[in-house]
Amino acid sequence: MKTTAHSPQGAISELIARRKAGFSLERDFYADEAIYRVDVERIWRRGWLFAGHTCEIPRPGDYFSLEVDTDPILLVRGDDDQVRGFHNVCRHRGSLICAEAAGQVSRLVCPYHQWTYDRSGALVACRGAVEGFDKTQFGLRRVHTREIEGLIYICLAEEPPSFGPAQDVLAALAKPQGFTRAKVAKTIDYEVRANWKLVWENNRECYHCNVNHPQYIRANFDHYNADDTSPRVQKEIEAAVRRGEQKWAEAGLAATHTQTGMTRFPDAENNVWFSANRTPLVEGYVSETMDGKQVAPLMGDYSEADVGTLRIRTLPNFWNHSSCDHGVSTRLLPAGPQLTRVRVTWLVHQEALEGKDYQLEKLLPFWQLTSEQDWEICERQQRGVNSSAYTPGPYSPFKEYNVDSFVRWYLKMVSREA
Amino acid sequence: MKTTAHSPQGAISELIARRKAGFSLERDFYADEAIYRVDVERIWRRGWLFAGHTCEIPRPGDYFSLEVDTDPILLVRGDDDQVRGFHNVCRHRGSLICAEAAGQVSRLVCPYHQWTYDRSGALVACRGAVEGFDKTQFGLRRVHTREIEGLIYICLAEEPPSFGPAQDVLAALAKPQGFTRAKVAKTIDYEVRANWKLVWENNRECYHCNVNHPQYIRANFDHYNADDTSPRVQKEIEAAVRRGEQKWAEAGLAATHTQTGMTRFPDAENNVWFSANRTPLVEGYVSETMDGKQVAPLMGDYSEADVGTLRIRTLPNFWNHSSCDHGVSTRLLPAGPQLTRVRVTWLVHQEALEGKDYQLEKLLPFWQLTSEQDWEICERQQRGVNSSAYTPGPYSPFKEYNVDSFVRWYLKMVSREA
C-alpha cells in the first residue's frame, strides 16, 4: 500500500477507520495490490460464490471450470448426480487437471502423469507410487458446494458460513423461474479493467440509468427515486402492480417490490449478502427485451407472460434478472486490483430451439447493451479514481443508498479477523 | 528499491549521496518503481509542465486532456476565453469526465451520473443531493495554468513555484513565432519504453547526432563541439551569423546563440528550468526540413524566411524547435519507470491549408525521423542500463556538459523535502 502504512493489515485498518460515512472509498481500496489481496483473503476465499448453473452440467461427468483470483476451480457432476466442487489442481505436482472451460469426463485424469480421480474426487490410480502409499489422503481438495434451484454456489473456506438463510429466501422466489430445467442460450465473457467493487457499486444504483441505459429505463421503474417519482410515474407503477396482482396470485407468485427505486440490499448490519424480489415491468413490457415482447417460450412454472421480473443478487459475485421467457446471470471473478472477469449467461427453457423458438438477435441486446454500457462506465471510473486528486465524494441518500450499504458491507467483511 | 535500503526516502538519499560527479546515474534511477514514485511526487507533481497549445482550443468550450502518470487532466477554454486546467475527475464518485483526447463542450457533464460543471469548473447541477448540499464545495479540482505566447503550462501542486522568470525569458523570444496564431498540422503519439530521464539526457547533447541524425546535422551547427569545431566549421557559423545579423536586426530578432555546441541548459545551481534561444541554420537552410527549403507559409511576425531556428525547452517535459514556417513541440509524460509517453506536434500558420499551402510529406520527415531515431536510442539504452553489470560512466566535458547539468538539476529536485 504505497500511500499509507507498512503492513497491509495496519494500512487497511487505518483506511477503514477514517472512512467518512456516506462517502465513496479512498483510492487504495480500488487500486492497491495489498488491499486487493485482503479482499481475496477475507471475502473471496471466505464467502459463498456463485459458480454457474446446474443446467451447464446436466449429465454425470459434465464439468466446467472457473478461476477465483488465481485459484482454478472445477465443478463436476458425479455418478450420484451430485454436483461437486474441487480445486482443479493435481495432488501430485500441482498441474491443472482440466484446462478446458467445460467438458465431459469419465474420470478426472491429470494430463501430466495420469493421476486419476473419480468423479467424486477420490484418487483411484497413480502409477509409480511408493509402497504403502495411501491414496485416500490424496483425493482432490474439495470446495463446498450448494445448489439453489439450479444455481450452484461454492465456498473456498474450510468452514463455510451458513448457507441456510440464503437458501430459504432465494429458493422460494427462484423456483418458478425453472433454472433447473433451463439451458444456456449464450455466454459472453468480459475483462473489465476495474476493481470488482466498482462493478458492484455500479450495480447497486440506477441513478446512472437515465442517460446510460436507454433500453433499460423503458422497461423498468427502478431508476425513479424518492426525488423524481412524479405523480404520473407513481400512477404507472401502481397500475402495473394492480395489473399483475390477480394474475400472479393465481400463479402463486407475488410482487415483493412494488415501488419505484431499488429494493434495499445489502444489509451490512445483519450481514445479508443475498436477496431476491419480483417486481412489475412497465405497461406493454412482458420481458426485459428491446421492445418488451416475449422472445422465447415461457420458462419454469409460468403459464402467463406477464410476471414482471425476478431479480436475485448474492454478494460478492452474482446477479440475475429473469423475465417470463429468459434469465440473465452475471458472474464476477476478481483477477487483480484493477481487473474483473465477468461472464454474462442467457438462459432459456431447456427445450427451446435456437432459430425456431428464439433468435439470439432478439434475446441478447437488452442485457448485452446494459452490461457493456456498465463496463465502460466502470473502466472510466477506475481511470478517474486512480488520480492522486481523487477524493471520496458524497452518495445521494435518495439514489445511492444501496451503494452506501454495499460499502458498509464490504468494510465489515474486510474488518473481520484474518 | 530492490538493491538498496528499505524506505524509498532512505534509499534515494543514499543513492544521491554516492553519485560520482560527472558520471551517469545508477541503475535504480532509471529502472526502479520506488524512485519513479519519488520522481512523480517531487518533480511531476510540483513543477510547471507543458500541457499543449492555445491554438488547440481556440473557442470557449474547446478542451483537450492528458495524463501525468495516472493523473488525468483537462484543459478547457472558458466563456471568458481563459484557459483553465482541471483534474478530469468527477467530485461525486471519481469517474473520468471527458474520456476523449479533445472535444467541445457547453458544460462538463460526467457521463456517470451527469454531475454538471460549467466551463469554469463550478458544479452547477447534481440530481439527488442531500438537502443543504453545498455545491460550491464540489467544483472540479483546479490545476494552475499559465500561458506563454500560445504555450499552455500547468502545475499540479497546491503552491506552484514562481512562473515569472520563465514568462519573462520565454515570451520575448517566442512572440515573433506566432504560436497564438498557429494551428496544429499533425500530432504523433509515441510510447517510448524508457525512463523519462533517459529521454532528456538524449535531448541534452548532440554528441549522438553525427551518426544517428544525418538529416539534423545537415541543417545545424550544434553537434560540433569544443573538440571538433574545425576552422572551416568556425568560418561557416560565423558567416551564418553575419548573414542573419542585418536581416534579424531589421525584424527585431536577435541571434542569442552564435557558436557551435548547444547552449547551456539547465542551470541546476540557479534552478533554471527554462530557456530559449535563436541560432542560425547552415548556409542554404531556411527551415529544419530535409532540403532546408521553406515548406509552409511564414508564421507569426516573420516577413523573411531566413530567421534561423528558435529553440525553447522547459523541464521536465517540453522542447520546441521552430523555423520561419513551422514549429515542432515535443511533450513528455511519464507513465512508469520504464515508459514515457511522447507527443510530437507540428504547428503552422493558422490560415495555411494542407495540400495547398503545405504538404505533410514535406513538413514532417525532418522531426519525425529525428524523434524516432531518438526513441530507438533511448529504448536501447534502457535495456543496457537494466543490466546488473551496468555502472555509471563518464560524461564528456566537451559534449555532454548539459547532460551533467540535467542530472544535477534532477538530483537537486528530488533532494527537496517531501
Add this chain to the structure above:
Amino acid sequence: MKTTAHSPQGAISELIARRKAGFSLERDFYADEAIYRVDVERIWRRGWLFAGHTCEIPRPGDYFSLEVDTDPILLVRGDDDQVRGFHNVCRHRGSLICAEAAGQVSRLVCPYHQWTYDRSGALVACRGAVEGFDKTQFGLRRVHTREIEGLIYICLAEEPPSFGPAQDVLAALAKPQGFTRAKVAKTIDYEVRANWKLVWENNRECYHCNVNHPQYIRANFDHYNADDTSPRVQKEIEAAVRRGEQKWAEAGLAATHTQTGMTRFPDAENNVWFSANRTPLVEGYVSETMDGKQVAPLMGDYSEADVGTLRIRTLPNFWNHSSCDHGVSTRLLPAGPQLTRVRVTWLVHQEALEGKDYQLEKLLPFWQLTSEQDWEICERQQRGVNSSAYTPGPYSPFKEYNVDSFVRWYLKMVSREA
C-alpha cells in the same frame, strides 16, 4: 514474498527448512518475485550457463547475444579466434551495444556515441573524453567463457566455480558428435509461461512421456522404470545394448547407460551439475526422428549410423540429445518468476545442405513436438501451482528420483551464502 516473512532471505530460509523430503516445492518457489530474485542471484549469476555453439560464430567478428534475466550478454569471436563473453552494455552511458540477435562486426561500436571496442573488448576510441582519460579502465565488462567441444559456456560471477570436472566428463563423450564441425539447421525460440524450475522438473523424468510424447517413446527406453520394465522390455534393451556393443567398440564409443529409466542426474550431494551418457535406441531406430530413420549426413567422427543417442545436460540451463546425424540443444533463460525463454537449436554436419542433404520437415518434428508438448505441460502446471490450494505432492521413487535430485540440488544452491 507475500505469504511468509518480510525479508526474502528470512522467507526463503524458512521455506527451505520446512521442505518435506520427497515432495515438490511450495508455491512461492515457483511463483514469487522475491524468490525468483534469489534464484537469479545465487544460481544464474553464479554458475556456468550454456550460451550457444561455437559453430554459430565461426569467423572472427561473428557474435550472438542473449539475455540472462535482464542482463544482456554478447559472445564474440576475436581476431585470435577465441570466443569471448561481454556484458552487452556500453561503459559510457549504458546503451546496449548490439541490438541484433547475431551478426558480424569488425569492431563493437556503440550506436549511441560510437564508443568503439575491439573484438577483445578493449575500448579503442571514444571522442570527446576528458584529457588524461584512461581507456584501459573502460573496456567491456567480461564474462567468463569456456568451450567444451563446440559448446560455449559463460559465467557472470567474478569468481566462477570450477569448470574442470565438467570439461573432463563432457568433452570425452561429446567429442565424437562433432559439434565443432556442425552448423545450425534451425532455431526456434519459445516463451514458456512457467518458472524455470518447472521446466527442469519436467525434463528430469519420463514418467509423463507415455501419454504426452508418443513419438519419443517409440524411439527410447527411458520412460520405462523399475515398476514397469517388463521382461519383454528388458529383453529389448539388452538386445539393443548388444547390437551396439561391437560397432561402438570399433568406433571407440561406449554405451554408458544400458538400462531402462533415466540416468541419475543431478547429484545434489556432490554438486554434480553436468552429465552425459550414450544409450541405445530401440530396434529399428538410428536417429531420434519420427520413423527412426537417418535424416541427415553422419556427423562428427561417426562412420556408422547406429550409435544410439548421446545426451548431455548441464544445470541450470542446457540439455542436448544427439543422434548419428543431428543434435538438438535446448537452452533455458529466466525472464521472470513465471516466464522462461527457451531456444531449441538443431545442428547438422557443417557441410550438409538443406533441401539436398536434409529436409527440415524430416529433421524437426521429433524434438519440435516433444518440446512443445512439454511447454504446454509446464504452463498448465504453473497455473495449478499458483492456486492457494496447491500443496506439495509426493514424488514417485521409481519415476521421479531425478526430480527429487534436482530439487535437492536447487535448495542447496539457494541455501548458499549471499
